[in-house]
Structure formats: structure tokens, C-alpha cells
Amino acid sequence: QLQVQESGPGLVKPSETLSLTCTVSGGSISTNNYYWGWIRQPPGKGLEWIGSVYYSGTTYYNPSLQSRVTISVDTSKNQFSLKVSSVTAADTAVYYCARHTGTSGLDWFDPWGQGTLVTVSS
Amino acid sequence: EIVMTQFPATLSVSPGDRATLSCRASQSVFSNLAWYQQKPGQAPRLLIYAASTRATGFPARFSGSGSGTEFTLTISSLQSEDFAVYYCQQYTKWPTFGQGTKVEIK
Numbered sequence: 001q002l003q004v005q006e007s008g009p010g011l012v013k014p015s016e017t018l019s020l021t022c023t024v025s026g027g028s029i030s031t032n033n034y035y036w037g038w039i040r041q042p043p044g045k046g047l048e049w050i051g052s053v054y055y056s057g058t059t060y061y062n063p064s065l066q067s068r069v070t071i072s073v074d075t076s077k078n079q080f081s082l083k084v085s086s087v088t089a090a091d092t093a094v095y096y097c098a099r100h101t102g103t104s105g106l107d108w109f110d111p112w113g114q115g116t117l118v119t120v121s122s
Numbered sequence: 123e124i125v126m127t128q129f130p131a132t133l134s135v136s137p138g139d140r141a142t143l144s145c146r147a148s149q150s151v152f153s154n155l156a157w158y159q160q161k162p163g164q165a166p167r168l169l170i171y172a173a174s175t176r177a178t179g180f181p182a183r184f185s186g187s188g189s190g191t192e193f194t195l196t197i198s199s200l201q202s203e204d205f206a207v208y209y210c211q212q213y214t215k216w217p218t219f220g221q222g223t224k225v226e227i228k
Contacts, residue, residue, distance in 0.1 A: 038124065045221075046209065046220070046221045047158075047209055047219040048219070048220055049216065049217040049218070049219070055157070060216065063123075065125075074126060076216055095163055096166075102171065102213065104213075106213065106217075107156070107171065107213040108153065108156040108168055108171045108211065108213060109156075109158075109166075109168065109175070109211075109217075110167075110168035110171075110177065111167075111168075112165040112166055112167070113165060114164075114165055115165050
């Protein structure tokens with residue numbers, strides 16, 4: 001059964017770069033037609049897609065975050081990563097990784113990781 | 123950006139009753155719509171995709187309908203484990219989510 005799991009620091013200082021990694025287990029990240037995505041959820045709020053990556057390195061980003069976000073993939077480790085630069089308190093959220101799947105590969109998200117809370121604070 | 127609007131924000135329902143949740147898109151998303159269930163402290167879980175196809179593990183009391191801009195999630199007879207927040211998500215353009223409907227015990 002495919003699983004994804006987030007890891008990374010839970011506290012980041014303002015203006016610094018947030019870095020998270022998602023490890024895929026129970027399947028290969030290099031499977032055709034699957035993308036791998038990041039979604040975040042500020043405390044008590046709704047969900048926001050950040051971006052998604054294919055095993056080839058092709059990426060798609062939320063236009064509202066594109067200037068600060070980089071998503072990359074490491075097929076040798078079966079992992080993909082997220083970097084968000086110049087963070088502010090508004091970036092405080094639970095960050096989820098998920099398989100981005102469906103007919104086009106960029107449709108719905110399933111499964112999701114358990115999520116990791118990242119707090120931006122000095 | 124396609125804006126997704128869910129209503130009501132909160133739905134109070136008695137166990138065994140029917141719950142009807144609505145999701146509206148700011149432009150047509152055809153049938154490119156998913157629903158997720160999120161329980162407190164947990165990640166969202168895919169419930170419905172392609173507007174009406176139930177994901178693995180969810181019982182038949184959950185059903186999705188609609189196309190274009192108007193969608194509905196129906197829970198025919200609410201069980202205790204169904205009280206949660208439900209989100210819709212479109213995937214016609216880059217993915218966007220609704221703000222969620224909380225289904226609470228009446």
C-alpha cells in the first residue's frame with residue numbers, strides 16, 4: 001500500500017527558507033502518470049495547493065506562490081522536496097504531501113501524508 | 123483562478139438523518155471535481171472523484187452528483203464516524219479547494 005510521509009523542521013524564522021521532504025514508500029515515485037504534490041492548511045483554515053512534480057522533474061506551481069516555491073524530486077531516494085523562500089507568518093501551516101493522480105495525473109490527491117506543522121516565528 | 127464556494131459552512135445533523143452539502147464553482151469545471159473528508163487532527167482523505175465516483179473504502183451512503191458549476195455531496199444516513207469537515211476541489215485548471223463544510227452532531 002502506497003504511503004507518503006513528510007519530514008523537516010517544525011520552526012522556521014521569518015525571511016528564511018522552509019524546506020520539507022516527502023518520502024514515498026510502498027511504490028515507486030517513478031511511476032508513469034503520477035505526479036507528487038504539496039498542499040498546505042493554515043491553522044483552522046482551508047486547503048491550498050502549492051505545486052506538484054513529475055519524476056522527470058516537470059513541475060507545476062500555484063501561480064500565487066510560484067515566485068517563492070521550488071519543488072524537486074530525487075528518484076534514487078524515492079523522495080520529493082519543497083522549498084518556500086522568504087517565509088512570513090502567513091506561511092505557518094500544516095504541510096501535506098500527497099500523490100497527485102487521476103486521468104491526467106494532475107487531478108485529485110490520494111493518498112495524503114499525515115502532515116507536518118511548520119511555524120514561522122523568530 | 124477557479125473559486126470554489128461551499129455551503130453551508132456548518133451543517134448540524136442528527137445521526138441517521140440525511141446530509142446534503144453543496145459546492146459551487148465560479149466557472150464550469152465539467153465533472154472535474156473531488157470531495158475529501160477530514161477528521162480532527164487527520165489528513166484529508168479522498169472520498170469522491172470525477173464528481174460521482176466513490177473512492178475505495180467509503181460506503182454507499184456517500185454519493186456525489188452534479189456537473190458544470192453545481193455539485194452536491196449526499197450522506198444518506200449519517201453515522202457517528204461521518205461527522206467531519208468536507209472539502210470540494212476542482213481540477214479543470216490548477217487545483218483549488220472550497221473552504222469546507224463542517225458536519226456536526228445536532
